[in-house]
Amino acid sequence: MQTCYSGTAVRAAERTLLDAGQGEALMRRAAWGLATVVLRELRARGPVSGTTVAALVGTGNNGGDALWALAFLRRRGVDAVAVPSGERMHQAGLAALLKAGGRVAHAVPDSAVLLIDGVLGTGARGGWEPPRVPEGAAVVVACDLPSGVDADTGHVAGGVIPADVTVTFGALKTGLVVGAGAHAAGRVEVVDIGLGPHLGAPDVSSVECEDALAVFGPPAWDDHKYSRGVLGVCAGSDHYPGAAVLVCSSALATGLGMVQYAGPERAADLVLAAHPEVVAGPGTEGKAQAWVVGPGLGSDKDALSRLNEVVAACVDAGLPLVLDASALALVELEDLARLRSAGCDVALTPHQGELLKLVDRLAPEIADGFADLAKADPVAAARRTAETLGAAVLLKGSTTVCAAPDGQTFVQNEGGAELATAGTGDCLAGLVGSALARTSGDGQRSTVEKAAAAAWLHGTAGKRAAEGGPFGSSRMPVAVQTVLAER
Ligand SMILES: NC(=O)C1=CN([C@@H]2O[C@H](COP(=O)(O)OP(=O)(O)OC[C@H]3O[C@@H](n4cnc5c(N)ncnc54)[C@H](O)[C@@H]3O)[C@@H](O)[C@H]2O)[C@@H](O)CC1
Ligand SMILES: Nc1ncnc2c1ncn2[C@@H]1O[C@H](COP(=O)(O)OP(=O)(O)O)[C@@H](O)[C@H]1O
Structure with missing residues (x-):
């Protein structure tokens, strides 16, 4: 598990x-x-001595770090050049650079093979417009964080110089793992400066391979089909039959004990044609240990009555439930309250658009300014929704944020923009459902951690699928199998 701290906490x-x-x-x-x-980056590209390294140097301590780093580099024979971005520079840092034989220039020299971005760190307020820097060849190393990235949220209000590497101090910051901040940071390296004992509790975590495999691992020697997890799937309709196939296929790709499908004949036929092992019928009776409801359900009366049937089945048996897509537009506060009272774990899996509608409809008390919040600070938006609705929220997007009502939050970034294609959300719903079904009765992990494990698997499978070129979501289940087989 990787942990991150807010810039404010650092x-x-x-x-x-x-x-x-x-x-x-x-x-x-x-x-x-x-x-x-920086030395490691230079050595990977050729000789160190005599090469030019420039640093954009801000007025605060972030600039101070960059100046001291230039001074150390100068002692290794680097031509170290500070390019001030304001009227002043950190005095001791500048003195150290000049004493070591470094220089100050008013623009980044064309000869620079590496550029340190040391303008703004955790003290940045608002947006920033980067100066012109020579295009192309220079490797960019950000000092603490790319200037202009909000260390608490990952929001970039103005411009930013995308980094190849970010060297961050004290702890990994939330802003480097969310949204535009994560994208601008490139590879992140954490330098321990001894803040550990003073940091307190982490802000967010990220599930890593071994955490996800603890949820999606191979069966135990004495497992049987009902102990490996039975997932009920209520998805697809005459209009959107394919969603049913995508949910069932991706769940089966994780190696569940059984998938039970509840839905209309056309969708059921397609599911059975793809997977004869699925047990299909019109209703919810059976041995499901968790349900997924929503993908491709539609918005008519039939969709509503199917949702109601699944909610009733979960309430009766205290089963965990994933509410996705159409179900997010149909579920009512009373449903969530009944599920909560019955002790059911609930995961809501909206994308940004669905989240805004959900909040407008079910949580008007937090709707004011919520659209801006969701854009600038998806972690806070997911947390606030989870807290208000009393259910785990998995917010989809370039970064997937999984937040629990008690504030526990996971941030996953494994997937790339290749996942922005119709039906990948249906696959994710199947994976979250699988995680809940196979761990039902396991009190060790929270619903939100299981959802994050599914997001890890989904993103990793998306990357794997993209290695074979552009793809549609029907390739996801095979990629899920490949990822699990390779570990
Ligand atoms: N305090 C310390 O001794 C340590 C600080 N560290 C470094 O210090 C940084 C934080 O230092 P500071 O608190 O001085 O803050 P920064 O250096 O991040 O920024 C503060 C300076 O930037 C200006 N500024 C803020 N927003 C701006 C904007 N939008 N456009 C233009 N200028 C803007 C401020 O007026 C101020 O002069 C960390 O990110 C890290 O790099 C590390 O050296 C670890 C130890
Ligand atoms: N730019 C992106 N980078 C990474 N992942 C993305 C990006 N855009 C979308 N995704 C992922 O793709 C999936 C899309 O889901 P969703 O919007 O529900 O699509 P659909 O309803 O068509 O299945 C989500 O898991 C989301 O996190």
């Missing part, structure tokens, strides 16, 4: 050490870590 941890008079030591540790990564 600043608070720093403050404790600054107040204890350790400011310069912290900055030198950070700068040494930055210089080490």
